[in-house]
Amino acid sequence: MRAVDALMECLKAEGVEVVFGLPGGANLPTYDAFYDAGIRHILVRHEAGGGHAAEGYAKATGKVGVALGTSGPGATNLVTPICDAMMDSVPVVFLTGQVRTELLGTDGFQEADTIGITMPIVKHSMMIQHPLELPRAIHEAFHIARTGRPGPVVVDIPTDLSRADIPYEPITDVHLPGYQPTTDGNQKQIRLAAKALANARRPVIYAGGGAVGAAAELRELATSDRLPVTCTVMGLGSFPASHPQWLGMLGMHGTRTANYAMDEADLIVAIGARFDDRVTAKLSEFAPHAKFIHIDIDPAEISKNVPAHIPIVGYASNILPRLTTEYRALKPDPARLEEWWHRIESWRARYPLAYSDSDDSEIKPQYMVQALFEATEGNAIVASDVGQHQMWAAQHYHFDRPRQWINSGGLGTMGFGLPAAMGAKVGRPEETVVCITGDGSFQMNTQELATCAQNGIDVKVFVMNNGYLGMVRQWQELFWDRRYSQVHTGQYPDFVKLAEAYGATGVRLTDKHTLVEGMRQALATDGPVVVDVRVSAEENVYPMIAPGQAARDMVG
Amino acid sequence: MGEPGTKELLSLEELEAAGSFRTGRKHILSILVENKPGALTRITGLFARRGFNIDTLAVGPTDDETISRITLTLDGAVQSIDQVTKQLHKLINVLKIRDLEPTETMARELALFKISADGGSRAEVMQVCEIFRAKIVDVSKRTLVAEVTGTQEKIDAFERLVRPFGLVEMARTGEIAIARGRAET
Known part of the structure; x- marks a missing residue:
């Protein structure tokens, strides 16, 4: 053939x-x-x-x-x-x-x-x-x-x-002598880790994208005691956001609770996370009191940015159940964590994720995400683009399931959202799939609306439209003396007409009082829908670790 | 030094201090790779991306025709070379990497020197060659070509001695190395 x-x-x-x-x-x-x-x-x-x-x-x-x-x-x-x-x-x-x-x-x-x-x-x-x-x-x-x-x-x-004519016989084995990943995790290291965890008084589990494939195992470990959990933007959903042991996302726009907990922790269990600069902030002041257990499939991530005291190389799904077993066998005293939880609860009470809502009908972008959470009952698969809307979505849409949150974390690719939502919907047709995007990001791959319309790929796109390249504008406002250089995009194009031109449905929502209802209607409409949501033009994402600062110096 | 996103002015000195990777500590890496297209490019590209300068590079066959050995010398770096060897291990075509301990290693290089050697200086040049056990492999009226093997230091020394006579040109292979004793490289 x-x-x-x-x-x-x-x-x-x-x-x-x-x-x-x-x-x-x-x-x-x-x-x-x-x-x-x-x-x-x-x-x-x-x-x-x-x-x-x-x-x-x-x-x-x-x-x-x-x-x-x-x-x-x-x-x-x-x-x-x-x-x-x-x-x-x-x-x-x-x-x-x-x-x-x-x-x-x-x-x-x-x-x-x-x-x-x-x-x-x-x-x-x-x-x-x-x-x-x-x-x-x-x-x-x-x-x-x-x-x-x-x-x-x-x-x-x-x-x-x-085009060549070749004899074809099915191949059932693959032999790659130079590619033999270590997958099991060293038992001795796992035992050491369990012991360190059992002795820790201020532990935090820090879960990244590598924990998404081991969500059940992660939950088992965390709940075998009251171990606090925070996730990176890649790890969201690997631990339920509705769980009382959840501290919120960490990093540049993470919660104060999560960042302060990392700052004061005596033991951090990193699971499939790579200590990215958006997580560590000022590296020399990152988690200064902590020892690190680092569980990762990639040996090159171990001690790349932060030296690991107990590295364990392998799949998290293989390692975590054994770590849980070893941990339980040590019968750690749960009372030792009481003081730590008291500290965490006091941060939580003092620093909830908050914003000041508008007095009129103006839609604050944070409220837009909350409204979408409400309209979808927290159940949608959310694909995001890159920028302010991505951070607000990560903060305010509370992900309870792995693979519910799809975003471009490492490269930060504007234009990722719509096609990623399209792929997600094709792979999981039974799920509600929404794309939260910005007016800047959306235009970088809008053409895929045609693909969605032609193939009946039922994605609902919610454009957080503030007429700005918002994240860059925020940095120019905060760190470059409000010299807004090339960030104003205005109200171009008309997204409702654009959607219609592509054969999708276009809707515009401008009033916060009818927002949830408008979103519900859009979600109930057949086929792809673009919802142009007009939000406050110059809202900033907070809290924030300013560049070059340490986590404990968060602002906003 | 602040993040690149901030307004803070960066002095050239700060930039240079942050970018100074070289420490002078030498490493000899011996890498066994599958004989696949592009394998060498993948390896050299990785060093460039991670901020390492390759000093010498020698590639040749091993006793197994599907496997080549790459011997590579580096000037070292502020950050440990661990990171780059771990990244090398991730390349699918790389089978084995050894960071050779200089004291446990036999390292040799071959060099060809074309030296001016007319009537007056020829005898003297030949004398230097003899001391270094360099072989004279080509002679013309005004020049001769000497072949030298040995450690990098020996070849450096030979170069220093013949340079005053007029070094027309020189070609060096870069070091190849193998572990001493029974240990496998």
Whole structure:
């Protein structure tokens, strides 16, 4: 059969249900194979939309996402999603077309060195050199993307090789001598960690994106005693926000309670978190009294930014149950945490997440998120874009389930939200999927509304429209003497008309008194809906750790 | 030094202090890699991205034809080299990495020197070659080419001695290394 038909067989063998892509000259053979392969293909309007959709699908389902693009510009348009998937450890396989082998290196039409361009931002990449290599390469790509610390894998396929006639036999094993992730966690280290935890008087569990796949295990550990839990923006949902042991998100726009708890903790259990600068703030003053247990699948994260006293390398889902067992066996005295909880409760009472609401009908952006929480009964999958609305969504939409919150945390990619919501809805059709976006972010991938409309992908987009690139404006206001340089976007375009032009429904909401009801109606409307919510123009995200400051010096 | 997002003026001195990675501590890394396209680029790219300067680099086959050995010397860095070796381990094509302890390691380099050597100085140049056990592999009317092997220091010393005669050009391979005794590199 043709190599591309073998490719289809490989995708089916990997359990691929859906792929997102856009055809072009160099991947014509692949698209010919899709014609009757029986794999759902969603035609996006820009490859970046397809890449982020594959990420959204992967984040919502835990399965490997697949995105396709042709050679040259098709592949370069995928660069942002590839980098985004790398930063947030999202398992996505990217299949790019390449010019035929005799044209390689000649600056042929639509030729780009895809492997070279993407090398620093992939978990792995391969260019197919011989058609017989293709099936094995595909299985290796899925294996690498899915296991260990997940990430993006690029497979670049020259068009002539994909037309080659090859014998195909299913491949059932993958052998990669240079890739043997440590997954189990060292028992001796786990025992040490349990002992440290049992002796801690001011412990905090700090859960990141790596805890999302181990939410049940995390809950079991935390509730085996009264261990306080905070999550990073990537970890939200791995521990229920409604749980009394939840401290809120930590970091630059986290709660005071979470940040103060980190600041005074004597033991921090980091689970699948990487001590990013948005979490630690001033590194030299981060958690000055704490010892660190660091549980991570990636040994390179251990002691990268903060030295770990007890590192444990492996899957959190393997390690946490054993840590819980060892911890329980030590019969730690729960009373030792009383004083700590007293301290935490006093912060909680004193510093709730608050904002001053408007006296008139003006919609404050924080209220917009609360209203959406109410209208969706806290049950929606929320995909977010990047900026102020992302932080408000993280603060005020309380996530109780893993994979309920989908955002671009590491790379901070504006334009991520809509396509990610689209991918999430395709992967989880039974769920209500909403996208919270800003008027700036939304315009970076609006074209995917056409994809949603054409395919009946029922996402509800809530645009927090303040007429500004809000987060940049906030920084200019606070740290650059209010010199608002190139942040005003005005009321362009008219999002209601835009939605209608794309074949979606457009709604505008401007009054806080009817906001929840208006949102409910939008949610009940069939098909994709864009809700243009006009909010206060110059509201700031608080609390905030100002740049260069320590967590204890939070403002607002 | 504040975050890049703030208005605070940064002095050039501060910037330079923050960017000074080199400490002079030398490392020899021996890396076994699968013979796959792009493997070398992945490795060298990683060093550049993490702020390390590669001093020398030598690549060659091993006893297993599917595996190559890369020997790489570095000038060291303020941050420990652990981070870069851990990142190297994450490359799918990298099989093994050894940060070789200088005292436990045999390291050798080969160099070719083209030296001016006309009538007057030829005998003297040949004498230096003899002391260093350098082999003369090519002779012309005005020049000769000497082949030297040894440690980096020995080759540096040879260079210093022949330079006054007129060093036309020089080519060095960079060090290759292997662990002493029975230990595997």
